[in-house]
Amino acid sequence: MKITVVGAGAVGASCAEYIAIKNFASEVVLLDIKEGYAEGKAMDLMQTASLNGFDTRIVGTTGDYSKTANSDICVITSGIPRKPGMTREELIGINAGIVKEVSSNLVKNSPDTIIIVVSNPMDTMTYLVHKTTDLPKHRIIGMGGALDSARFKYRLAEALEAPISDVDGMVIGGHSDKGMVPLTRLATRNSVPVTEFISEERLSQVKEDTKVGGATLTKLLGTSAWYAPGAAVSGLVQAIACDQKKIFPCSTMLEGEYGLNDICIGVPVVLGRNGIEKIVAIELNDAEKEHMKESAEGVSKTNGLLSI
Numbered sequence: 001m002k003i004t005v006v007g008a009g010a011v012g013a014s015c016a017e018y019i020a021i022k023n024f025a026s027e028v029v030l031l032d033i034k035e036g037y038a039e040g041k042a043m044d045l046m047q048t049a050s051l052n053g054f055d056t057r058i059v060g061t062t063g064d065y066s067k068t069a070n071s072d073i074c075v076i077t078s079g080i081p082r083k084p085g086m087t088r089e090e091l092i093g094i095n096a097g098i099v100k101e102v103s104s105n106l107v108k109n110s111p112d113t114i115i116i117v118v119s120n121p122m123d124t125m126t127y128l129v130h131k132t133t134d135l136p137k138h139r140i141i142g143m144g145g146a147l148d149s150a151r152f153k154y155r156l157a158e159a160l161e162a163p164i165s166d167v168d169g170m171v172i173g174g175h176s177d178k179g180m181v182p183l184t185r186l187a188t189r190n191s192v193p194v195t196e197f198i199s200e201e202r203l204s205q206v207k208e209d210t211k212v213g214g215a216t217l218t219k220l221l222g223t224s225a226w227y228a229p230g231a232a233v234s235g236l237v238q239a240i241a242c243d244q245k246k247i248f249p250c251s252t253m254l255e256g257e258y259g260l261n262d263i264c265i266g267v268p269v270v271l272g273r274n275g276i277e278k279i280v281a282i283e284l285n286d287a288e289k290e291h292m293k294e295s296a297e298g299v300s301k302t303n304g305l306l307s308i
Helices: 010-022 037-046 088-109 122-132 144-160 200-211 213-221 227-241 286-303
Strands: 002-006 027-032 057-062 073-076 114-117 140-142 171-173 180-182 246-255 261-272 275-279
Touching: 002 010, 002 088, 010 027, 010 037, 010 227, 027 037, 037 057, 073 088, 073 227, 088 114, 088 122, 114 122, 114 227, 122 140, 122 246, 122 261, 122 286, 140 261, 140 275, 144 171, 144 180, 144 200, 144 213, 144 227, 144 246, 144 261, 171 286, 180 200, 180 286, 200 213, 227 246, 227 261, 246 275, 261 286
Parallel strands: 002 027, 002 073, 027 057, 073 114, 114 140
Antiparallel strands: 140 246, 171 180, 171 261, 246 261, 261 275
């Protein structure tokens, strides 16, 4: 199993590290345009192999896409990260050109690959890959919902004062501060609705804290987060590579599902060896439907800024 990660910055390097540590891939290729950067990151990571007990081979390359040939899965993290005060949507002008070029080069060298998009604005970048490559829809996946759901579960566990392994919850909708739809109604602690343990007011605060999870970290760190995004990507990659049939909320092209068309937005999907193997239908209540509609309108507005 060969995995390529494009972009050797903090997010890309974290992706490569978590994938390697899980030891399901034979090779991870790390590619960057900065001379020697990916090679250095790869060497540094390989020097942890004996300490962390993995046999995955990590190689770095400066812009040589031939090294990525025949990759089973490709991850696109390249582009500029957010700075404090920036929205994900403000990144579109620069990142669209980068993602278009990267995806074209990846598909040229690995026509049967599955692409996972991490670059922001993530839903729009996923849509761009759909519109500019010949890959079938089930082989193009946006990462955002998996990360947003992890942040939701962190906030739920914090509010519940419970182990995070007790908690389950999901975020659908757009990967943006206003677009996320945390499904508080369906969140549970060991299958018991969380409303049995915390007030509606506290749950509402969890919802709001989740929606600004990325912005909160950007303000604290001065740039985008990387550990949780890297872990989220590794979870998706492992589910596909190991044919786990796991459900994750991911940005996928909708063609009537959830009443939406010609848009990539986060909904629960089953991930397996073929990529997205099924879109899972959840019965939303009226408030959730309205929030999802508003989220889709925001994503569509950002999509309209693309030059395709």
